[in-house]
Amino acid sequence: MAETTLETRASGAEAAPPMAEGNLLEVRDLEMHFAERSGWLRRSRRVVRAVDGISFDVRAGETLGLVGESGCGKTTTGRCLVRTHAPTGGRLMYRGGDGREVDLAALPHRDLPDYRRQIRMIFQDPFSSLNPRMTVRDIIGEPLRVNGVARGAELDDRVADLLVRVGLRPQHRSRFPHAFSGGERQRIVIARALSLDPRLVIADEAVSALDVSVRAQILELMVTLQRERGLTYLFISHDLSVVEYLCDRVAVMYVGKVVELGPTEELFTRPQHPYTQALLAAVPQPDPTRRNILTQRPLEGEVADPADPPPGCHFHPRCPFARDICRTEEPALRPTADGRRVACHFAEELSLPGLAVDDDAAGLSDPEDT
Template identity: 60%
Template sequence: MTAVRSERERSDASALGTGSDPEALLDIRNLSMRFHVGRGFLGMGARMTVNAVSDVNLTVRRGETLGLVGESGCGKTTLGRCILRAYKPTSGELRYRREDGAVVDLATLGTRQLRPYRRQIRTVFQDPNSSLNPRMTLLQIVGEPLLANDLARGDELRERVAEGLRLVGLRPEYMRRYPHAFSGGERQRIGIARALITGPRLVVADEAVSALDVSVRSQILNLLDDLQEQLGLTYVFVSHDLSVIQHLCSRVAVMYLGRIVEEATTDDLFERPRHPYTETLLRALPLPDPRLRGSRKRIPLRGEVPDPASPPAGCTFHPRCPYAQERCDTEEPALLPLRSRRTARCHYADTLDLEGVVAD
């Protein structure tokens, strides 16, 4: 009787109904991730709290590619790891829609309860050199998730690994080789095959092309695009490179110091940014036409990224913002809804005339 009641309580705690947006695969609500670290020599001093992710609200819809962009240290990778449940969020919800339509809060699940969702939410790592075990063959690397999730063994496993390699443009006879026999682009294809081998619905790609040569990046981006259309995948693509985001993503969320400061469709964000930080990122993009390089005004950011353990009062971007006014020093802006289903965390998002870039 106790076991039955315990199972029912776990089911009630995880099934949260059908949710409000039928197209939402993942609904992130008020998500925060805090780390407690020591200060001083060897971390032995007084402890401090680092707010890596603060009160993030995002919706990832089925079949789309959502880009998370920002400079190093903005919290985008931490948010991606929370989605994967590599980190257990300090607070907030990760409302994941199952195939039967029920919604589960992944943030509250324990290790055993998370196991069925590990094969549905997968990741592609940044560095293909360090993410592949040099002592394992492709058969072992790509087939490991099948063994870990009890999905296939023996001949069936080999057949599925061969199909996974074909899917990413590699020959099945390569499965007996080791990672050192492949180029950087081929290694990343191996990492993609490993991520897709369990048939996931959501893939988190963390800087998936930043470690690759420029000549190879477009091949991997096109492969990810083709696989999304072929398999019906949903992507969360983490990157600091806006040119990559523009190529692959349908919607973009810009992060600064652990918060979402702007969210919009890719076309809207590039044509007319609504937050000064977004404008600064866009102005850093190189112009392919040399005749246009003198036509764009550059406004360099002042100062450095603030300490996330001691963020500035008011708007966290105001010490570096060229448009900051007195109100920005003391009053924290909310993430305000704007027209065209976009949001911006700026007091003057409706009045500033910010400069975008022309779409390719």
């Protein structure tokens, strides 16, 4: 993408094709490029391709996981979906509660409030995401008040109901955030996100700052709330064990691109992209039956610079299966025979082990023999 495309697209973009039935959100060729200026006069600049042309769908009622190493662009993707960042390219086709389809990427700011009520975000750190000078009543009730949904006694009742739904006592709504533990604070964050009855919730590392036992409780809460309120989740995480438990499908990102997308169980047991397999190999497995030989071969090298990615497949400098075509031709994210999508030239040829699969069943072969 040329540097001139760093200007946000005009709202008068060409009409998009109709969305597929059952999809709540369709992301098409999403880009978020940042210009970094440097030098004495700040004249020189480079373009950081944080998100570089990704496409995926979010189905109504499902939990889609978005995973990858730090710096892969998954958090930036989430912020584009709630329009904290204005995308520099692509479409964000969303089907609203009234059935109307709209491109969120092309909406001017004055038209965003209605959709920000339907798409809410849960942030990673429950300590910094809550204003220490506001009471729980004010924190949870602020979206209701700002959007003119409730005031006075009605607002109090709604806050009390939300606290009960997330497992907290309504009597504590006059307390300040410092009076709560980390897990309790994250329950308050969740209550605030649910205050406007959203349809899509984007959870950005929502449990990574919590202890293991508290993490399990919050995940159970999210599952319960999804079932009760018909929520759809986009769950952003680097913790694959959490993603395996919570998500119906998983999209794997590397240096601003989606490299594999498919149902969770299939992706975890039979990965088709070498990067996905490398992420799975790094997951600690206390159960010896869930380990495989490649867990002893850690992924080498550093994540590519999104401002200067390598040519061809961005993963090829770290890939043990790379061939000449990988160094010159970028693979497209394409469907495979089993209905998944993968960006690898040799996905059908590789036999990559996953979790909970023995080596014989996986057809494990040495990288040198491939």
